[in-house]
Amino acid sequence: MNSDAEAGLRTRLVDVGVELVAAEGAQALTLREIARRAGVSHGAPRRYFPTHLELLSAIARRGFDALAQQAAAALDDGTVGPRARLTRLSRTYLRFALDNPGMYELMFRHDLLESGHLGLRETSLPLFGLLTELVGGVRPEADARLVAGALWANLHGIAQLWGWGSLQLATGVQDFDALLCSALDAHLGPEGGR
Known part of the structure; x- marks a missing residue:
């Protein structure tokens, strides 16, 4: 062949x-x-x-590429500040997770990220770097990597719990936007409060 x-x-x-x-x-x-x-x-x-992990990593890489493209499109308007860009990025992340639950699950499988196949871990790092940069623009006094890590964990938790229906049941809300705003306020301070 x-x-x-x-x-x-x-x-x-x-x-x-x-x-x-x-x-x-x-x-x-x-x-x-x-x-x-x-x-x-x-x-x-x-x-x-x-190996099976190599094929799964190649499939997961497509998910990271799609998420990166969607994030770039969401942030295309450079006229808004870091907080608005961070809100857009976070909303895009949640929407991707909820619209692509199987891919999202695959992308963050520990065994794939640890395997090193196709540089999958490195494929995910630019998005975290962007998140960190935007957090730094909103909270210059904070350790942006730590705040970004906590925010990412919060977003990941919202995506998982929303996908399972748990947050809707617990909070009574039917749109994740209120939860997103609460998460951003918790990690960045209230909007307009700085």
């Missing part, structure tokens, strides 16, 4: 994985099912991805 065909099959395997995780969730991402849906033998993925 020539290198173009090999690259094409490799891409098709990842494409199928992206479609599968969107339709059925991260638990559906078996080598056998991806191969079946790609129309290749069940052993074919191993020629391009020697």
Whole structure:
């Protein structure tokens, strides 16, 4: 098989994985099912991805790329200040998590991030760097990395609990925006208060 065909099959395997995780969730991402849906033998993925984690990492990387593109689009208007940009970034993050629950789950799997395949951990760091930069613009007196880490953990928790329906039940709200505003106020101080 020539290198173009090999690259094409490799891409098709990842494409199928992206479609599968969107339709059925991260638990559906078996080598056998991806191969079946790609129309290749069940052993074919191993020629391009020697381990299951490598294939899952390639699929998760697509999720990080999509999230980065959505974040860039949300922040395209450079006329607003850091707080407004941080609000937009946070809302984009939550919307991505809720619209893509299977991919979101896959992207933050500890075993994938720790495996080092495809530099997946490094793929996620620019987004955290942007979050840190924006937090620093709002809270220059604080350790921006720590505040950004706490805010990210809060956003991740909102995404998980909202996706499970727990926050709607506990708070009675049906739109996560009020929770987002509360989280931002908790980490950055009330808007207009600085």
